[in-house]
Amino acid sequence: MERKDWPLWEVFVRSRSGLAHRHVGSLHAVDGAMAVDMARDVYCRRAEGVSVWVARSADIVASDPARKDEMFEPMTDKVYRHPTFYNIPDGVKNI
């Protein structure tokens, strides 16, 4: 029995125009064109989308979940990046 799988592709579907493509799952295909065709059959049998992207799973570079805290730490200690950090007197309008 053969042991070699076709390459793995991640599938992203835009559910309707105006929305971003969203990851829906993955599948095996020999090339991008086949991956797009298969993504239609596997992930869009009920009008789930108007556009499909595929990307080789091996090409995706991801952050390390084990380093999540240091990676995203700057987001939590810089509260001045959020509008609610600033006190504006009640009388001031439209800001």
Added chain:
Amino acid sequence: MYTQGLNVADGDKSIPIERRDDPREAAFQRRVDAEEKIEPNDWMPEGYRKTLIRQISQHAHSEIVGMLPEGNWITRAPSLRRKMILLAKVQDEGGHGLYLYSAAETLGVSRAELVDQLLSGKAKYSSIFNYPTLTWADIGAIGWLVDGAAIMNQVPLCRCSYGPYARAMVRVCREESFHQRQGYELMLKLAQGTPEQKRMAQDALNRWWWPSLMMFGPSDAASIHSSRNMAWKIKRVSNDELRQKFVDVTVPQGHFLGLTFPDPELRFDAATGHWVHGPIDWSEFERVLAGDGPCNKERLAARRKAHADGAWVREAAAAHAAKRAARASRAAAE
């Protein structure tokens, strides 16, 4: 489906016992307890990983093998409408198998390994698919009962702690409802048809009722590893609880059809508000799961043949893609 074959057997040492002293394990359990989803690259106990690989792949195999009993009737569907519905349903089952295989692969197992496990007979799949589809009414009974039981089982899996599995189950459940409704509608048509058609519907219910109840797996008292899977939030609701829920919703549906259930002890208990069923013949369940059901050999033979017959297509597609890639890189070099 599909918890039944998935309960690890007594004495099975292939799922490692957790090391309670590992701080990573304690941190993992805290995340699970807090209803955080676990994602593919997160640290997880080996037992959790192995349990999930087994459960998700067996679930996937069940979807794929489940295409066979229904596929048996596609060419003989009594109308174009029924044929289109059945084709769409069987295609959905194939799709469900693919979502689930992908989810299992995120845990570090390859598709080829999973397919090998199915074809070599090493992996289990739901025993329900080892029963034959003898008449057209069986297609109705499968949709109504088998998919109905599957929905009961699968809805809690949408909240499973492992993200990719939970997300796959959300898609599956969304599609499963059509499967059950088309089955019930088919049964309704037969039940309201000629006496011969009604007899056929009754016969199908008689044959599929008990195997459907067995789909929920052994009674809680006999299910050894349930508690750990509960703690890991892989399993959310016990086998017996799910089975009871299924019986409670299904019995009135059957009575609406004007059919009877093949269980002389079936009765409504006004005190608890539940339908109480008679004892389940677990020896039949064990026998079918162990490979001695009416169609075990036929199902595996059909999967092996399909896989072998498709080998040249897989090879040709890979060769074609390689040739095109080589041509493109040559053209780029020029």
